[in-house]
Amino acid sequence: MTELATTGTDLPRLRELNSLSIVRALRDHPPSTVTELSQRTGLSRPAVDVIAQGLVNDGWATVLEPGANSAVGRPARRYQFRAGAGHVLGVDVGVHKILALLADLDGNIVQTVRQTVAAEAEPAERLAELDNVINACVAGAGKAPSDIWAITVAVTGAVDAQGRTIFFTPLPGWKSVNLVAHLGVRFGCPIVVENDCKLAALAERWKGVASDADDIVYLLAGMRNGAGLIIDGVLRRGFGGAAGEIGALKHVRWLNAPAHLQNCPGVPETVSPDDAAAWVFNAAREGDRAARGAVHRYVKDLAVGAAALVLTLDPQVVVFGGGFSRSADLVLDPLRHELQRLCLRMPDVRASTLGADSVALGALKLSLNEVDDRLFRAGLSAPVAPRRQ
Amino acid sequence: MTELATTGTDLPRLRELNSLSIVRALRDHPPSTVTELSQRTGLSRPAVDVIAQGLVNDGWATVLEPGANSAVGRPARRYQFRAGAGHVLGVDVGVHKILALLADLDGNIVQTVRQTVAAEAEPAERLAELDNVINACVAGAGKAPSDIWAITVAVTGAVDAQGRTIFFTPLPGWKSVNLVAHLGVRFGCPIVVENDCKLAALAERWKGVASDADDIVYLLAGMRNGAGLIIDGVLRRGFGGAAGEIGALKHVRWLNAPAHLQNCPGVPETVSPDDAAAWVFNAAREGDRAARGAVHRYVKDLAVGAAALVLTLDPQVVVFGGGFSRSADLVLDPLRHELQRLCLRMPDVRASTLGADSVALGALKLSLNEVDDRLFRAGLSAPVAPRRQ
DNA sequence: CCAAATATGCTTTGATCTTTACAAAATCGT
DNA sequence: ACGATTTTGTAAAGATCAAAGCATATTTGG
Numbered sequence: 050m051t052e053l054a055t056t057g058t059d060l061p062r063l064r065e066l067n068s069l070s071i072v073r074a075l076r077d078h079p080p081s082t083v084t085e086l087s088q089r090t091g092l093s094r095p096a097v098d099v100i101a102q103g104l105v106n107d108g109w110a111t112v113l114e115p116g117a118n119s120a121v122g123r124p125a126r127r128y129q130f131r132a133g134a135g136h137v138l139g140v141d142v143g144v145h146k147i148l149a150l151l152a153d154l155d156g157n158i159v160q161t162v163r164q165t166v167a168a169e170a171e172p173a174e175r176l177a178e179l180d181n182v183i184n185a186c187v188a189g190a191g192k193a194p195s196d197i198w199a200i201t202v203a204v205t206g207a208v209d210a211q212g213r214t215i216f217f218t219p220l221p222g223w224k225s226v227n228l229v230a231h232l233g234v235r236f237g238c239p240i241v242v243e244n245d246c247k248l249a250a251l252a253e254r255w256k257g258v259a260s261d262a263d264d265i266v267y268l269l270a271g272m273r274n275g276a277g278l279i280i281d282g283v284l285r286r287g288f289g290g291a292a293g294e295i296g297a298l299k300h301v302r303w304l305n306a307p308a309h310l311q312n313c314p315g316v317p318e319t320v321s322p323d324d325a326a327a328w329v330f331n332a333a334r335e336g337d338r339a340a341r342g343a344v345h346r347y348v349k350d351l352a353v354g355a356a357a358l359v360l361t362l363d364p365q366v367v368v369f370g371g372g373f374s375r376s377a378d379l380v381l382d383p384l385r386h387e388l389q390r391l392c393l394r395m396p397d398v399r400a401s402t403l404g405a406d407s408v409a410l411g412a413l414k415l416s417l418n419e420v421d422d423r424l425f426r427a428g429l430s431a432p433v434a435p436r437r438q
Numbered sequence: 439m440t441e442l443a444t445t446g447t448d449l450p451r452l453r454e455l456n457s458l459s460i461v462r463a464l465r466d467h468p469p470s471t472v473t474e475l476s477q478r479t480g481l482s483r484p485a486v487d488v489i490a491q492g493l494v495n496d497g498w499a500t501v502l503e504p505g506a507n508s509a510v511g512r513p514a515r516r517y518q519f520r521a522g523a524g525h526v527l528g529v530d531v532g533v534h535k536i537l538a539l540l541a542d543l544d545g546n547i548v549q550t551v552r553q554t555v556a557a558e559a560e561p562a563e564r565l566a567e568l569d570n571v572i573n574a575c576v577a578g579a580g581k582a583p584s585d586i587w588a589i590t591v592a593v594t595g596a597v598d599a600q601g602r603t604i605f606f607t608p609l610p611g612w613k614s615v616n617l618v619a620h621l622g623v624r625f626g627c628p629i630v631v632e633n634d635c636k637l638a639a640l641a642e643r644w645k646g647v648a649s650d651a652d653d654i655v656y657l658l659a660g661m662r663n664g665a666g667l668i669i670d671g672v673l674r675r676g677f678g679g680a681a682g683e684i685g686a687l688k689h690v691r692w693l694n695a696p697a698h699l700q701n702c703p704g705v706p707e708t709v710s711p712d713d714a715a716a717w718v719f720n721a722a723r724e725g726d727r728a729a730r731g732a733v734h735r736y737v738k739d740l741a742v743g744a745a746a747l748v749l750t751l752d753p754q755v756v757v758f759g760g761g762f763s764r765s766a767d768l769v770l771d772p773l774r775h776e777l778q779r780l781c782l783r784m785p786d787v788r789a790s791t792l793g794a795d796s797v798a799l800g801a802l803k804l805s806l807n808e809v810d811d812r813l814f815r816a817g818l819s820a821p822v823a824p825r826r827q
Numbered sequence: 828c829c830a831a832a833t834a835t836g837c838t839t840t841g842a843t844c845t846t847t848a849c850a851a852a853a854t855c856g857t
Numbered sequence: 858a859c860g861a862t863t864t865t866g867t868a869a870a871g872a873t874c875a876a877a878g879c880a881t882a883t884t885t886g887g
Contacts, residue, residue: 057459057481059844060873063452067875070446084834092446093876098835123834123883207782216782264677278750280669287752288653289783295749297782300689300742353689360684361667361750363676393596393605393686394678448875449842456844473865482845487866504853504865511864512852828887835882844873851866857859 064100065428067092071100072109072429075130076155080113082125101128108134108432132157134432135198136190137420139413140183141245141406142204144168144219147178148409149186154198156255156417160190172222176231183232194235198434199416202228203245203408205273207291212242216291219273238434239419243286245269246293248411249403250277251284253368255414257407258399264364266396268355270380271372272311272326274303276358284415295354306350313343330376344379351380352387359392370401377401453489454817456481460489461498461818464519465544469502471514490517497523497821521546523821524587525579526809528802529572530634530795531593533557533608536567537798538575543587545644545806549579561611565620572621583624587823588805591617592634592797594662596680601631605680608662627823628808632675634658635682637800638792639666640673642757644803646796647788653753655785657744659769660761661700661715663692665747673804684743695739702732719765733768740769741776748781759790766790 058066067090074089075081083101087094104110105128113127132155141148145168151160162185166178179202187194206218212229214220228242250267253259259267265279276293278285285292296303310326315337320328332340355367369377369384377400385398403410423435447455456479463478464470472490476483493499500520504513521544530537534557540549551574555567568591576583595607601618603609617631639656642648648656654668665682667674674681685692699715704726709717721729744756758766758773766789774787792799812824 057479057485057844058452058455059481060452063447063449063843064874067446082834090446092448094834095836095877096446096875099874123832125834262677276750280674281672283670285669285751287783288651288754288785289752291749291752291783293750294752294782295746298742298745298749298780301746353687356687357684357690357746358750360680360687361682361747362674363678363680363683365677391687393683394676394680396677446875452874453843471865483865484846484867485844488843509864510854510862512854512866514865830885830887832885833883835880837880838878840875840877842873842875844871846869846871848869849867851864853862853864855860855862857861 067096068100068104068429069425071097071104072130072424075104075110075128076132080127080129082127084125086128104128107429109429130155131432135420135434136192136196137198137413137416138183138186138200139248139409139411139416140179140200140202141248141409141412142175142179142202142220143245143408144205147175147182148406149182150406150409150413151186151190151192152413152417154417154420156413158413160186162186162189169221172220172226175220175223176226195237195434197236197238199239199241199419200232200236201241201243201248201412201415201419202232203243203248203412204228205245205275207289207294208242208244209290212240214242215289216294233437237436239423239437241415241419243412243415244275244277244290244293245408246275247277247284247286248415249370249401249407250279250368250411251414252403252407252411253370253401254279254282256410257368257370257401257403259366259368262364262366262397264362265366265368266355266358266362266364267368267370268351269371270351270369270374272307272323274306274351274354275371276354278358278362278364280362280364293358295357298354298357301354301357302350303354306347306354309343309346309350313340315339326373327376330373330379333379334376344376345383348380348383349387352384352391355384356388356391359388359396363394364396366397366399368399368401370403370407372405374401374404451817456485457489457493457818458814460486460493461519461813464493464499464517469516469518471516473514475517493517496818498818519544520821524809524823525581525585526587526802526805527572527575527589528637528798528800528805529568529589529591530637530798530801531564531568531591531609532634532797533594536564536571537795538571539795539798539802540575540579540581541802541806543806543809545802547802549575551575551578557608558610561609561615564609564612565615584626584823586625586627588628588630588808589621589625590630590632590637590801590804590808591621592632592637592801593617594634594664596678596683597631597633598679601629603631604678605683622826626825628812628826630804630808632801632804633664633666633679633682634797635664636666636673636675637804638759638790638796639668639757639800640803641792641796641800642759642790643668643671645799646757646759646790646792648755648757651753651755651786653751654755654757655744655747655751655753656757656759657740658760659740659758659763661696661712663695663740663743664760665743667747667751667753669751669753682747684746687746690743690746691739692743695736695743698732698735698739702729704728715762716765719762719768722768723765733765734772737769737772738776741773741780744773745777745780748777748785752783753785755786755788757788757790759792759796761794763790763793 132153246269263282267277269275502516521542635658652671656666658664
């Protein structure tokens with residue numbers, strides 16, 4: 050079952066295993082005494098003691114010498130996971146903006162850099178901006194590229210295992226871009242490129258409205274509809290990275306859905322196409338009949354695709370996210386009503402609360418997961434940035 | 439990551455872990471020498487020796503004393519997993535038949551009992567037949583109920599976590615049946631009730647055409663269409679057990695698809711509705727224009743639902759199974775053609791080869807998985823039937 | 828100031844795996 | 858047929874690690 054069961058385990062490996070369990074315990078509940086760790090891991094106090102000291106020696110943990118202590122008895126040393134031992138990047142390369150987040154190993158965000166980009170920017174220009182944003186983010190936190198342990202970049206459109214954008218993307222000329230190769234020149238750490246919807250789903254489970262669920266359908270609703278799927282607590286990419294692309298099926302009217310908003314009669318000439326949807330939502334909120342009809346038709350079409358996903362996966366939660374989630378007050382109830390009509394078992398339908406940063410936040414989380422995977426797979430030697438492959 | 443990393447591991451647990459790894463190694467490649475096991479597990483030869491002898495003592499393994507030996511050197515004792523230490527049942531409760539398979543812990547089928555049932559049989563009658571079949575199967579192999587370590591029963595229609603049939607089933611009155619409670623009177627082992635499509639998918643990955651794939655969409659094609667999903671090598675039930683029920687969405691024309699066959703013009707009056715599809719497939723094979731048209735329309739509608747599943751999950755393989763898989767020669771190529779048109783990334787499309795037993799076979803596999811899960815989770819004490827909960 | 832409570836450090840004990848060594852059993856070459 | 862070679866079985870020694878127990882240190886509360 051576990052990979053440990055397939056291969057024999059000797060004493061050093063046992064020690065490593067127990068060290069890892071202490072690391073986990075340290076990360077879950079910060080500053081802990083040896084006794085607390087002993088209780089949480091089930092290991093004996095002396096065992097925890099030597100392991101904790103080993104972790105301090107290796108640089109994985111720091112000691113808080115006893116100071117003011119409210120409890121009775123001799124004050125205990127407290128051990129703390131050294132979250133600052135490494136940092137990870139999460140970057141969202143969108144059509145209009147690039148957003149980079151830098152966080153420590155506990156996921157605390159220490160630097161945020163945002164930069165607008167022209168929607169029609171060619172790859173070379175967009176990559177240059179990406180480099181600027183990443184440089185500013187890393188340097189702004191006083192870090193060097195070698196301090197970065199993992200990078201995840203979110204892009205629009207399905208992505209294959211090598212990080213190449215396939216099938217479709219609204220970014221001009223983007224299919225020829227190899228982001229891993231581009232960033233790999235300056236960063237030796239693992240670099241992952243992933244679809245924005247999938248990452249937003251991850252964020253929603255990490256810090257959003259779906260943190261209690263293991264089976265999640267995330268809808269990225271905007272001028273383009275997308276979906277991210279979390280099944281049994283794990284983000285699913287599909288065999289070729291194209292999971293969730295239900296919008297490609299014409300019988301499911303996802304492509305048309307936003308058009309109902311854009312083509313709504315009554316939108317003033319002065320409103321740009323990009324802002325038409327927001328105008329329609331506002332008008333609907335104020336009671337405009339045409340706008341309400343457009344929103345109604347939008348939700349009806351959106352629900353068909355959502356129902357296809359829900360019927361396929363039977364999730365616990367459907368999260369309504371993306372740009373349109375600001376108008377969730379208008380969408381959520383009719384969406385629930387339509388899903389009730391179309392689905393067998395009705396899932397929870399919730400509106401995203403993370404806003405525009407959710408994609409970058411999900412990228413950050415995937416970077417953290419990448420670090421964790423390597424840590425718990427390869428074992429903890431010394432806290433230095435892992436190398437690709 | 440692994441559950442072992444969360445909780446501390448002490449010496450006895452280490453021994454148990456290594457014992458389990460030996461059990462796995464034994465099961466993967468039968469009769470093995472200590473040296474072979476040592477190489478496969480990475481453990482030292484003496485360690486493997488004491489563990490193997492311990493397994494023999496506990497009843498998990500048997501020794502084959504050295505006999506004729508072609509290799510040079512002193513002939514080695516060979517250890518063998520005692521597959522006969524326990525047995526599991528896989529039962530398919532269909533509309534027209536009940537089929538029970540009994541297998542040892544290696545999955546070798548030792549008893550098969552099949553019994554036809556009237557389609558309109560009431561629950562009481564069907565349950566009585568089920569009891570008869572199971573009794574005959576267990577007794578026929580010379581076993582007692584206490585020798586059975588796990589039972590899985592396949593039924594048509596979605597099933598919740600408690601094994602209750604929900605939403606829909608063609609079995610009359612079946613929604614009121616609690617199979618776990620019914621069988622629990624005579625069997626103390628774990629009893630699982632699962633949807634037939636899902637189990638057939640499992641069988642196809644175990645012994646069928648999809649044994650190389652981890653991401654599989656299985657289509658159970660017959661007078662009713664169903665689907666079973668395997669994602670990352672694990673059968674997915676969905677949060678409420680209703681995963682794969684894409685047929686409920688009207689925009690996806692799964693409900694109508696078989697009707698094209700049943701309502702095909704030219705079917706003789708003498709052919710019963712149940713056999714109409716087979717007649718149409720045969721006629722199409724012989725060049726009948728109306729029949730070919732009906733098959734064409736059938737495939738077109740089938741493909742829409744399949745495409746919804748494929749676009750959602752992006753599987754490696756789509757398996758065309760169920761009763762109509764006998765006519766795969768007529769369906770496979772047009773199905774591929776339609777999917778190519780509708781999908782982004784084209785999966786492998788393969789026809790099932792397991793035939794009518796695939797559902798019971800999948801039930802057997804789920805029973806084996808259940809036993810394995812308990813074994814590798816709870817550890818190996820003595821080889822006796824596990825208790826429910 | 829003293830007893831109770833709690834935390835730490837150290838030692839002993841027991842369990843486990845690995846390494847090393849050697850005898851036993853079979854085959855191969857002469 | 859007989860010794861060399863190879864492989865297995867087993868025993869002893871060494872190393873690593875966790876558990877248990879005990880002495881010591883430090884704070885709290887009276």
